[in-house]
Amino acid sequence: MTVxxxxxxxxxxxxxxxxxxxxxxxxxxxGRSASLHSLPGYHGTWVALWAGVPAALIIIIFAVxxxxxxxxxxxxxxxxxVAQLSDERxxxxxxxxxxxxxxxxxxxxxxxxxxxxAFDAKAAEGRRIGVIGLVSVLALSGVLALCGVLLAFPRxxxxxxxxxxxxxxxxxxxxxxxxxxxxxxxxxxxxLAWESFRFFQSVPPLDFLLGTSWDxxxxxxxxxxxxxxxxxxxxLFAGTFLIMLIAMAVAAPIGLYSAIYLSEYAGxxxxxxxxxxxxxxxxxxxxxxxxxxxxxxxxxxxxFFNWIGGFLVGGPMDRLGQYLETVQNQMALTAGVVMGIMLxxxxxxxxxxxxxxxxxxxxxxxxxxxxxxxxxxxxxxxxAALPGVAGALMLAVSRAIGETMIVxxxxxxxxxxxANPLDTVTTVTVQIVTLLTGDQEFDSPKTLAxxxxxxxxxxxxxxxxxxxxxxxxxxxxxYD
Amino acid sequence: xxxxxxxxxxLIRTAAPxxxxxxxxxAPKIVVRDVSVFxxxxxxxxxxxxxxxxxxxxxxxGPSGCGKSTFLRCINRMNDTIPGCRVEGAVEIDGExxxxxxxxxxxxxxxxxxVFQKPNPFPKSIxxxxxxxxxxxxxxxxxxxxxxxxxxxxxxAGLWAEVSDRLNAPGTSLSxxxxxxxxxxxxxxxxxxVILMDEPCSALDPIATARIEELIDELRQxxxxxxxxxxxxxxxxxxxxxxxxxxxxxxxxxxxxxIFTNPRESRTQDYITGRIG
Numbered sequence: 059m060t061v062x063x064x065x066x067x068x069x070x071x072x073x074x075x076x077x078x079x080x081x082x083x084x085x086x087x088x089g090r091s092a093s094l095h096s097l098p099g100y101h102g103t104w105v106a107l108w109a110g111v112p113a114a115l116i117i118i119i120f121a122v123x124x125x126x127x128x129x130x131x132x133x134x135x136x137x138x139x140v141a142q143l144s145d146e147r148x149x150x151x152x153x154x155x156x157x158x159x160x161x162x163x164x165x166x167x168x169x170x171x172x173x174x175x176a177f178d179a180k181a182a183e184g185r186r187i188g189v190i191g192l193v194s195v196l197a198l199s200g201v202l203a204l205c206g207v208l209l210a211f212p213r214x215x216x217x218x219x220x221x222x223x224x225x226x227x228x229x230x231x232x233x234x235x236x237x238x239x240x241x242x243x244x245x246x247x248x249x250l251a252w253e254s255f256r257f258f259q260s261v262p263p264l265d266f267l268l269g270t271s272w273d274x275x276x277x278x279x280x281x282x283x284x285x286x287x288x289x290x291x292x293x294l295f296a297g298t299f300l301i302m303l304i305a306m307a308v309a310a311p312i313g314l315y316s317a318i319y320l321s322e323y324a325g326x327x328x329x330x331x332x333x334x335x336x337x338x339x340x341x342x343x344x345x346x347x348x349x350x351x352x353x354x355x356x357x358x359x360x361x362f363f364n365w366i367g368g369f370l371v372g373g374p375m376d377r378l379g380q381y382l383e384t385v386q387n388q389m390a391l392t393a394g395v396v397m398g399i400m401l402x403x404x405x406x407x408x409x410x411x412x413x414x415x416x417x418x419x420x421x422x423x424x425x426x427x428x429x430x431x432x433x434x435x436x437x438x439x440x441x442a443a444l445p446g447v448a449g450a451l452m453l454a455v456s457r458a459i460g461e462t463m464i465v466x467x468x469x470x471x472x473x474x475x476x477a478n479p480l481d482t483v484t485t486v487t488v489q490i491v492t493l494l495t496g497d498q499e500f501d502s503p504k505t506l507a508x509x510x511x512x513x514x515x516x517x518x519x520x521x522x523x524x525x526x527x528x529x530x531x532x533x534x535x536x537y538d
Numbered sequence: 539x540x541x542x543x544x545x546x547x548x549l550i551r552t553a554a555p556x557x558x559x560x561x562x563x564x565a566p567k568i569v570v571r572d573v574s575v576f577x578x579x580x581x582x583x584x585x586x587x588x589x590x591x592x593x594x595x596x597x598x599x600g601p602s603g604c605g606k607s608t609f610l611r612c613i614n615r616m617n618d619t620i621p622g623c624r625v626e627g628a629v630e631i632d633g634e635x636x637x638x639x640x641x642x643x644x645x646x647x648x649x650x651x652x653v654f655q656k657p658n659p660f661p662k663s664i665x666x667x668x669x670x671x672x673x674x675x676x677x678x679x680x681x682x683x684x685x686x687x688x689x690x691x692x693x694x695a696g697l698w699a700e701v702s703d704r705l706n707a708p709g710t711s712l713s714x715x716x717x718x719x720x721x722x723x724x725x726x727x728x729x730x731x732v733i734l735m736d737e738p739c740s741a742l743d744p745i746a747t748a749r750i751e752e753l754i755d756e757l758r759q760x761x762x763x764x765x766x767x768x769x770x771x772x773x774x775x776x777x778x779x780x781x782x783x784x785x786x787x788x789x790x791x792x793x794x795x796x797i798f799t800n801p802r803e804s805r806t807q808d809y810i811t812g813r814i815g
Contacts, residue, residue, distance in 0.1 A: 326621060419658035425619055427671045427724065428648035437670065442661040 061121045064196055065114065068203060072110035075207050079105030082214050096221035104220045107227050108206035113199035120195040128187050129156055137176035151177070159184025250516065253509035260503045261289045266510055268292065272473035274493060274504045289507055291514060293475040297390065297483030298515075301465060302458040304394025304479060305401055309454055312398075313405025314447065320406065321413040322435055333410070340403035344463045351396035351468035356387040359395075363480060382480075386470075391479040393469035397461055401454045408453065412446035413439060445530040452526035456519055462487040486515045567592035567732065567762040568613060573627035575608050575617065582608045585627065586788045588781055592731075592762040595754060597777035597794065599770060601809065604783040606766045610734050613764065614650035615643040631732065648675055651725030655737040657717030659709030659724075664701050667709040667720055668692060671728035687727055695723035696753050715746025719753065726757075733757065735765040739772065751776050770810060774798050782806045 080102030087094045094101075133152055140151055151173075157163040158181040169177045214220070258266070269290020316336070320329055363385040370379025416439050424434040440447070462485075470482030471492060493508040566589035575583040583605045590596045598606040608617070615636055617623045629636045636646055648671065659667050668688040671677070678684035688705075692698040697719040701712070709720055718738060725733055735754070739747040754776045757763060767773050773780050774794060781791035782803075790803045801807045 417658070419654055419656055420660060422616065422619070422652075422654060423658040423660065423721065423724075424670075426614060426616060426647055426652035426654075427674070427728065428644045428646070429670075429674050430644055433674050437662075437674070438660050 060192060060196075061117055064117050064199065068110055068113055068117070068199065071203055072106040075109035075210075076102040076106035078102075078207070079211065079214060082211065083220075086214065086216050093216060095217050095219055096224075100220035100224050101214050101218065103224050104227075105207060105210045105214070107224070108210040109203050110206075111227075112206055113203040116195060116199045116202060120191070124191055124195070128184070128191050131187050132156065132159070132180065132184050137172075137180070139172035139176045155180040155184055159188060247516070250509055250513045253506055254513040257503060257506035257510040261507070261510070265289060266291050266507075267514070270475050272489070274489075274507055289503065289510075291486070291511060293473040294484060294486045294489055294511065295514075295518070296475055296477075297469070297473065298459055298485040298487075300390050300477060300479065300483055301394045301397065301469060301485060302455060304391060305397035305458045305461075306451070306455060308395055308398025309401035309405050309458075310451055313402045313454075314409055316402070317406040317409035317413055318435055318440075320410045322431060322439070333407070336403040336407055340407060342400075344400060344461060345467075347396050347400045348463045348467035351392050351464055352387070355396055356389070356392040356468055359389065359392055360385055360387050385480050386482065388468060388470035388482045389480050390469055390483045393465045394479065396468060397458055397464050400461070400464065401458060404457065405450055405454050408450035409443075409447050412443050412450060415446070416442045448526060448530055452523060455522065459485075459515070459519060459522075460487060462491055466491065486511050566590055567632065568764075569628075569630040569633075570612075571628045571630075573609070573612055573625065573629060575605070575612060575626075576624045577620070578622045582786055583612075584786045586783075588788055588791050590762065590764060591779065593758060593760070594779060595758045595763045595765060595777040596779040596781065597773035598764065598766045598781050598783060599768075599773050599809070600783035600789075602768075605786040606783045607736050609783070610652075610736055610764060610766050613732065613734055614647045614652055616647075616652065618643055648728045649730055650732040650734060651728065651730035653718070653721055653725055653733065653735040653738045656741050657714055657721050659712070659717050659720050662709060663706045664692075664709050664712070664720060665705040668723050668727050670724060675728055677728060691723040691727040692720075694726050694757070695719045696749070696756075697723055713746070715742050715749055718742060718746070718750055722750075722753065722757075726761075730761065732762045732764065735763065737766055737768060740768060747772070770798075782809060784809070 080098045083094060083096075083098035083101035084091070087098065091098060129152070132155065140148055143151065151169075154163065155177060158177070266289050269288065270292045271288040271290045272293045273288040320332060320336075324332065363382045367379045367382025367385070370376065371383065373379065420438050420442055421434060424438045429437070465485045465488050469484060469488075471484050471488065472482050473484050473489070474481055476483060490508045490511050493505055493511075568590035570586060570588045570590070572585040572587055573583060574581065574585050586605075586609060598609065600606050611617045612625055612629055613631075613636070617625055625637065631646075631650070634641070636650075660670060662670070665688055668691050669678075669684055672684055672687050678687055689698060689702075692701065697716060700716060701707075701720075709717065712720060718741075722733075722738075738754075739750050742750065751772065754763060754765065758778075765773075765777065777794045779792065780794040780797040782789045782797065782801075782805075784805055790797065790801060790806045792802075797806060798810060801810065
């Protein structure tokens with residue numbers, strides 16, 4: 059809260075610095091802004107940047123790291139009474155003292171005797187450290203802001219290249235943003251890799267990658283000393299790819315054909331209605347598709363297959379009939395088909411943009427040769443748009459692999475190694491969810507398995523994307 | 539003479555090249571009467587009437603936006619592909635109205651080839667670019683016949699010597715001038731009777747332009763060629779007949795020599811001498 063107020067004050071101060079710099083520049087120009095190297099606004103912006111940015115950086119760094127620094131300062135000296143406690147009790151003491159210092163303590167904190175004295179002393183010290191930290195940071199940022207203005211302001215002159223300086227600041231800002239994005243991604247990958255490493259210390263990587271049995275629940279039962287969870291990820295990846303294939307079998311042709319209809323056949327009036335409708339469809343939350351799958355599509359498929367089975371029982375295909383009669387609501391087919399329907403607007407919207415980007419001159423050339431629309435689409439437009447369409451399909455594949463909710467609701471949770479679309483399967487993402495939801499300790503192989511799965515999924519998706527990019531680039535070189 | 543004037547059978551029925559009918563060489567190949575074109579409410583052409591002779595090059599000249607390209611696109615009904623475009627009046631090729639219900643625009647366009655301003659080879663190999671038309675119209679009964687058509691077309695377009703050793707290279711790997719000759723070869727491959735060219739040299743350098751102009755001069759022995767051009771010098775070099783368009787109207791048409799040396803209309807005079815346009 060104090061930090062927010064400080065930042066708001068800083069913005070006001072910078073605004074003042076802007077006006078000051080601008081007015082100074084106008085005065086320097088003597089009424090003719092063309093006599094300046096840079097427009098007055100640039101002078102103002104430059105002064106404002108010096109006033110605001112260094113001070114803001116200090117405040118932000120304090121907001122992020124301040125609590126940790128204060129905590130370290132508080133623990134620098136350990137009272138004798140506390141040193142006698144066990145490690146866990148010490149930890150509790152320090153966090154209680156910190157909470158008390160910040161005024162966030164619950165009322166039931168009670169210490170007695172020497173500990174009570176130490177606790178009160180430390181709480182008071184914590185309060186003192188907090189005040190000192192806040193005041194010193196506020197003072198430092200105030201001084202920085204003032205110094206910024208005092209240093210920047212005298213440099214303004216007619217020939218001062220404020221425009222180029224502001225350009226430099228803009229560059230720094232953009233680099234900072236992209237660096238932040240890259241570093242965040244890097245951090246996620248690193249933590250994924252580290253936790254996976256811990257997982258692979260308890261489960262051999264080969265057992266994980268090549269094992270065909272997935273049953274992490276057993277590992278939780280610590281009373282069974284001999285029981286070791288089965289962490290073979292093959293059934294999960296098989297389930298993921300089975301559902302992805304079904305989804306793409308639905309989404310790729312329907313999405314692509316509707317894109318072709320929209321971009322080549324539909325008139326402007328139809329297009330202006332259908333395209334936004336498709337885009338609205340793309341905004342339906344996946345959980346809605348999920349209960350659509352679980353409540354409507356699943357029972358319908360089940361009824362259909364049971365009905366077919368009824369005809370086959372007793373005939374030459376008796377065994378198939380008996381199997382079909384036992385088909386349940388939850389199956390890979392349901393999840394795959396509904397996921398495919400979810401991906402249709404995604405594929406068609408992207409492909410439509412890509413088909414529209416094919417130059418009109420190619421269409422004209424084909425029509426002028428006496429080709430019909432469908433011949434033109436098949437022989438000229440699709441080959442020309444192939445790199446982009448392949449990219450759109452790969453994006454859809456990535457989404458299908460990452461999709462969780464529909465599968466959770468429609469495909470079941472049982473990890474089975476099967477290629478039968480009528481069976482229940484589970485996917486990598488669904489297992490990650492079930493491993494990490496609920497009260498969990500984050501040091502058992504069971505929860506760490508989630509990181510192993512996450513890392514493997516990340517690598518698989520990355521390889522898929524790189525392969526797709528390579529294919530796309532190959533065609534680009536040939537045809538563009 | 540009477541024998542030559544017999545009524546011809548309709549031509550625009552099949553994409554196959556027909557054996558030559560007794561065509562009166564003096565009769566115009568394309569007869570246009572009172573053609574007006576509208577893009578929505580905007581009128582682009584206002585009752586244009588002109589006769590275009592066969593086996594000759596006719597040039598359409600005029601300032602930008604005068605309707606000459608729009609008019610060119612009426613001849614092979616390419617305006618059909620533009621939403622909101624309406625064509626009135628009659629365009630007859632060998633006595634047959636191209637806008638008649640019985641005429642399939644797809645077949646018509648095989649008979650009336652078109653070359654565009656910017657070279658637009660398809661994203662396919664050189665061979666496949668030229669083979670495109672014969673394939674979709676089923677003009678070749680076998681691979682060797684198709685290869686024959688491709689070779690003959692590339693030779694006619696003066697490109698064979700340059701590409702015969704790399705027919706499988708992408709068409710887009712050629713230079714601009716070569717691409718434009720490839721596109722001309724593609725158009726020739728379906729044995730059209732008329733070739734429409736919409737500013738075919740405006741995206742090319744002078745050397746490539748000279749090459750295309752030479753080619754046009756050779757092609758006029760076999761085809762009726764209509765060329766739209768910005769360059770009056772080009773019109774003077776390649777055409778036998780010239781038509782001048784201005785503000786959606788056909789101002790004047792006649793032999794190229796006459797138009798350039800002794801125009802009847804003052805606006806033509808002004809355009810040729812550079813005072814308008």
